[in-house]
Amino acid sequence: TDKPAIKLDGTTVTDTTSPKGDAVKVTGKIEGDKLIITALDGAFDGTTGVEETYAIEGEFLVISVKNIATGTTFTEKRGKA
Numbered sequence: 658t659d660k661p662a663i664k665l666d667g668t669t670v671t672d673t674t675s676p677k678g679d680a681v682k683v684t685g686k687i688e689g690d691k692l693i694i695t696a697l698d699g700a701f702d703g704t705t706g707v708e709e710t711y712a713i714e715g716e717f718l719v720i721s722v723k724n725i726a727t728g729t730t731f732t733e734k735r736g737k738a
Contacts, residue, residue: 708723
């Protein structure tokens, strides 16, 4: 599925959909050496959705996904096989 491009200025909202077809509003920004993508769903008031952070650490891509509603975060570290 093609998704629209996300501007990385931290303020431009891009309308898209979740894999289930629900409406999602996405913003993106570069903060230091990290790419941060925030995807809001539900009431779009900042209380539900996810914040994804992508960073390079040495030879690894580190991806953290935070559930905005609960504050729960999981982190995945990816490297060459």
